[in-house]
Amino acid sequence: MTFGDQGIDPYAQWAAEQERLRRRHRRTRLAVAGATGAVVLAAVAAGAVMYTGGDEGSAAAPPPTATSAGASPAPPAPSVTASRPPAAPSALPSLLARPVIRPEQAFPATSVRLRNGSRYERVDVATTPDCARGTSPELAALIEQGGGCLRLTAALFTDAERRSQVTVSVLSFRSVEDASSVFAMASMDPVAYQTVSLDPPPEAGMPTVPPGSAGVFRRLTTVRSVVFANGQWGDGAETEEAEITRQTEELLRHVGEDVAAYEEG
Numbered sequence: 001m002t003f004g005d006q007g008i009d010p011y012a013q014w015a016a017e018q019e020r021l022r023r024r025h026r027r028t029r030l031a032v033a034g035a036t037g038a039v040v041l042a043a044v045a046a047g048a049v050m051y052t053g054g055d056e057g058s059a060a061a062p063p064p065t066a067t068s069a070g071a072s073p074a075p076p077a078p079s080v081t082a083s084r085p086p087a088a089p090s091a092l093p094s095l096l097a098r099p100v101i102r103p104e105q106a107f108p109a110t111s112v113r114l115r116n117g118s119r120y121e122r123v124d125v126a127t128t129p130d131c132a133r134g135t136s137p138e139l140a141a142l143i144e145q146g147g148g149c150l151r152l153t154a155a156l157f158t159d160a161e162r163r164s165q166v167t168v169s170v171l172s173f174r175s176v177e178d179a180s181s182v183f184a185m186a187s188m189d190p191v192a193y194q195t196v197s198l199d200p201p202p203e204a205g206m207p208t209v210p211p212g213s214a215g216v217f218r219r220l221t222t223v224r225s226v227v228f229a230n231g232q233w234g235d236g237a238e239t240e241e242a243e244i245t246r247q248t249e250e251l252l253r254h255v256g257e258d259v260a261a262y263e264e265g
Contacts, residue, residue, distance in 0.1 A: 096224060100150045100172035101262050103127045106255060107155040107168075118250055120157045120166075123204040127153040131171055138192040142185055143171075146178035156198040157251050158206065158234070164247050165209055166231040168255045169195040173224050183221040186228070190217040195228045210236035216248045220256045223263035227256045 103125050112120040131149035132140035143149045154169040173179045186193040194217065200206035213236030218229045231248030233240070 096175070098263075098265060101153070101170060101225065101259055103153045103155075105262050106153050106170050106259055108258065112157070112251075112254060114250060114254060116250075118247075119160045120247075120251060121160075121162070122155050122157055123206065124156040124198050124201050125154070126198060127151060134169060134196045135171075136192060136194045138189075139182065139186070139194065142182060142193065143173075143178070146181060147174035148178070149173055152195070154195070154198055155255075156200060158200075158204075159247055162206060163234055164231060164244060165197070165200065165206070165234050166229060166248050166251050167195070167197040168251055169228045169230075170255070170259055171195070171226050171228070173226075176224055179221055179224050179226050183219060183226045186219050186226065190219070195230065197230045197232065200234075207234050209234055212236075214238045214241070214244075216241075216245050218248050218252045220252060222256060222260040225259055225263065227252060227259055229255075 107122055107125055110122045112122065114120075126134075128134060129151050131143060131152040134152045134154060135143070149171050151172050152169060153172075154167055157166045157168065158164055171179075171182065173182070182193070197209070197215070199208050209232045213232050216229075216231040218231075220227050229248045229252035231244045231251075233244055
């Protein structure tokens, strides 16, 4: 069963990849990180999708590898060339010379209250300069084509009832062109070009989302970063799609505004 605007059901691919990414994330836990002018945030990309899963066996199936005898190698990442956005500010060179956003700047508060009254709690923050540790293989391969990703910083949020789990990830790049390429590919194929969803730490007292559970993907781009948001119900519920979508988009916009404000200098 598929929600959203996709014409086919890619559940098996998504579920296997998400479970593989979760397992890899548990093994390589990311290290916890102890103006004028205007750049308008890109609109939240259309085409983000919500998938629902089947049995756990499908979710746990490992992806094919190129090391098995007779196995076909994974398809290479498509070659993507992106140009600088026409609306890029004249001050862009000086903006790119600044350090990339740090965790405390992207996610400054443990308690978030939005203007519409929505409340969220930040239950975990993680960061790494090795962006491949927090992305799918396809996204990592795409990043390697360009000048490189300087830092990935992610935070896990939950709602006031502690039902939802929304991971917001900020990937900051050396160049605007690389950020544009990643944003474009993730908008076209959010299943393949995705970031890892954080598992709640033990002290949070929250469940780990069951394998193969429904998920919502959203993303936006700022001056030099792409901000991803992956939203799920903690119990793996496949209902209330509109509500988990609303929460995911709210947190994406909230973090995106902070990232844009920093990057605009």
